[in-house]
Amino acid sequence: MYMFCGSSSVRQFQRDYSGRFSYNVFSGASIKGLMREGSTIGHGQVIRHMARAPQRKKLFLMLGNADADFGFYRRLADGAVDCAVAFAASRVEVYGRFLTALLEEDAEDDLLESIGVLGLQPSPLRDAVFPDVVKAQTGACPDKLRAAGERHDLGHAARIARCLAFNDALQAGLPRHPKLRFFRIDHAMLDDAGSLIERFYPAQPREHHAAKNETFRQWKSVLAPEIACYGPR
Numbered sequence: 538m539y540m541f542c543g544s545s546s547v548r549q550f551q552r553d554y555s556g557r558f559s560y561n562v563f564s565g566a567s568i569k570g571l572m573r574e575g576s577t578i579g580h581g582q583v584i585r586h587m588a589r590a591p592q593r594k595k596l597f598l599m600l601g602n603a604d605a606d607f608g609f610y611r612r613l614a615d616g617a618v619d620c621a622v623a624f625a626a627s628r629v630e631v632y633g634r635f636l637t638a639l640l641e642e643d644a645e646d647d648l649l650e651s652i653g654v655l656g657l658q659p660s661p662l663r664d665a666v667f668p669d670v671v672k673a674q675t676g677a678c679p680d681k682l683r684a685a686g687e688r689h690d691l692g693h694a695a696r697i698a699r700c701l702a703f704n705d706a707l708q709a710g711l712p713r714h715p716k717l718r719f720f721r722i723d724h725a726m727l728d729d730a731g732s733l734i735e736r737f738y739p740a741q742p743r744e745h746h747a748a749k750n751e752t753f754r755q756w757k758s759v760l761a762p763e764i765a766c767y768g769p770r
């Protein structure tokens with residue numbers, strides 16, 4: 538079985554492939570909430586429960602964009618955080634504890650063939666709409682966010698750079714285990730100047746997911762060694 542779990546970005550994988558696929562979407566789910574008791578979404582507990590389902594499986598987790606694209610900037614506007622590096626490190630620590638718990642709970646039954654951690658995708662939100670979309674997603678005050686922009690570069694290029702750094706932190710900081718793998722497509726979405734390639738922009742400017750058909754095409758190539766039907770036919 539191939540089991541995908543994560544935030545709304547997981548929807549891009551919902552395709553008509555033969556085989557046993559499970560897609561589990563927790564809209565707005567964050568890394569921060571994985572280990573939090575009383576989490577509003579409760580995705581951490583649900584994923585741990587599904588991981589113990591009595592079928593051998595490859596589990597793919599896709600989380601982090603809610604943290605990096607919205608949580609960080611909401612906290613920045615509120616003055617609750619001032620360093621993207623420390624913010625990413627805090628999320629890597631939570632993710633690491635969650636993955637360790639999954640592996641420990643699976644030690645006896647060995648139902649997890651592997652766990653694939655899927656990295657963050659660069660945001661397609663252009664500067665003109667970014668403050669209003671953050672407000673819509675988090676309730677952050679656009680004026681406070683703009684004020685934070687006087688201390689931090691909130692331009693698209695800087696936000697993409699923070700996404701890459703977040704993925705670097707995940708790749709370097711997650712637990713080392715034979716069953717754990719890390720995959721990313723962020724660099725493939727950028728041109729030589731580090732800008733998002735035009736085909737990854739969605740049709741709607743306020744859509745915070747990159748164009749799903751284009752991102753899926755990249756993931757399909759990256760995950761082909763893990764998912765047989767993703768390979769050449």
